[in-house]
Amino acid sequence: MNRRTRVLTGMALVAATAAALTGCSGDSSGESDNTLTLWHYEGADSAMGKAWDEAIKVFEEETGATVDFEEKGFEQIRSTASQVLNSNEAPDILEYAKGNGTAGLLASQGLLTDISDAVDEYGWDDKLAPSLQTTARYDDEGVMGDGPWYGVPNYGEYVTVYYNKDMFAAQGITVPTTADEFEAALQTFTDAGITPLAEAAQEYPLGQLWYQLALSQADRDWVNDYQLYDNPVDWQGEALTNATDTVKDWVDKGYISQDASGLKAEDAGLEFINGEAPIFVSGSWWYGRFTSDITTFDWDIFEYPGSELNLGSAGNMWVVPASAKNPELAYKFIDITMRPEIQAILGNNGGLPVAANIDDITDAKSKVLIDQFNTINERDGLAFYPDWPTPTFYDELNGELQNLINGSSDTSAVLTTLGEDYDSYVEDFRK
CATH class of the missing domain: 3.40.190.10 (Periplasmic binding protein-like II)
Structure with missing residues (x-):
């Protein structure tokens, strides 16, 4: 159970909230430009929020592209995902909850991009322990643990x-x-x-x-x-x-x-x-x-x-909607969030990095949390x-x-x- 709810709501609520989310992803022509539209729901002062903010700066400096970022509430994204991602209002990349009833459901509906080729190209699978890969892969029925990659978790x-x-x-x-x-x-x-x-x-x-x-x-x-x-x-x-x-x-x-x-x-x-x-x-x-x-x-x-x-488990993950206009930019952003220096920001602010160099974690309190997580992970103790x-x-x-x-x-x-x-x-x- 991730820290927030994961249930499907009535269609009336879905439609109402979807209306509130529109207008955030650029033009509706389907043509790509040099803008990455990004949604996530981490607070600015959270470990993930601080890390992703730095990742945005690095991305813009290295690519010359612009990030159109909006922080969305978890409930906004959760309750409207099927509708918004099935439209031309979908962002290029967003943070989404993992599990059969969430990411698995969207994957089975054809709303998420199979990113397996990008995983191979960037080597993200080499950075994630096998137990952390479970929630990133889904079969045709949306059951986690096997099949193509539909997301990349970069915290635990x-x-x-x-x-x-x-x-x-x-x-x-x-x-x-x-x-x-x-x-x-x-x-x-x-x-x-x-x-x-x-x-x-x-x-x-x-x-x-x-x-x-x-x-x-x-x-x-x-x-x-x-x-x-x-x-x-x-x-x-x-x-x-x-x-x-x-x-x-x-x-x-x-x-x-x-x-x-x-x-x-x-x-x-x-x-x-x-x-x-x-x-x-x-x-x-x-x-x-x-x-x-x-x-x-x-x-x-x-x-x-x-x-x-x-x-x-692995934390919530970056997913790329099937209707994303700039999937290649999305992959570049994901790769930046997996870099040790970005992961260290996460780890030094109370988060659980999955690809950090442990020597980069200088906060003593954070090391306690990370060491305990690693101990559980090493014995295959994560049970969702x-x-x-x-x-x-x-x-x-x-x-x-x-x-x-x-x-x-x-x-x-x-x-x-x-x-x-x-x-x-x-x-x-x-x-």
Whole structure:
């Protein structure tokens, strides 16, 4: 689950938002010029935003071309992609979410360019570890992991455990290395009147925690069944039952507040930033913000204990629409973003570079994040996100977890509903 939602919306909303996005990509004649139209949704102060800003400057200096850049909201791009990319208003290059229900869906619809030849020409495959290539390649049905290249990721992301070192020290808690030690730490905080986990169920990250709990009982074959549809998923099996039972148990014990059912990701993040909750299980995309915003206490990260698998993948990626007017300029820009000096900007500002020289990373805090990511990646531990298998699963999972927290559904009912939604999509997909 990338840090933002990935669900399909109604056609009325799509049409309305598409109208707001038009007029951004130059003339509609289909003729190329010396302008690269570029969309991405990274904030100017984010690690990626800083790196891409420098890449734009380098691109314009080296090519003599002009970049027509507009920062778009993630929801703008997500909700209108099929319509905008199927028109003459499409940009030459844009950042887009990876996964079967997003990039895979557009690839299967013929809306993205097969960039395999460019990958060979520029050698981007040599710069990306095999596990990071999974989300860049899609077969004819839009399933990731095989087939042509439809995008190039140039940063990584994963879910980790953020913790307030001062609050841990105050309760005499050391960093847990097993699942039992983690639960003991949660109980210690609860006994002290502190709700330990900053959570939200209206959006992520509770769905991420749920999936992480499932991964702690799973292996790579299970992940391939769930994400790649290799075999049917047992929705009442050990992994998913344990995850759902544990979430409910942790709500009942006070480890997770019942208020989480009405909270969003920003609310949960602020609980941690403000020192109200000692633990926040979520993505590396928060790292740079925590580094700049947390000034009243010391914090760090540790891997979720007791699991060889972690949520994560290559980050969102550059894609080239099939209707792009200047694909060759797009390829040149992608190549610049893969250069070590651009990757170092990303890495020194809290991001996760995929092609940096480690010696170029001078920020000590950033090295901690990168080292942990590399450790997970080296053991093939990245297991993607729970909402990836279907275009609507993000909302469905959040809704069912809200029902679980509120007590309106038990584990069996939650998993039955999720399983029916998942199986229905996969069955239709495979027809």
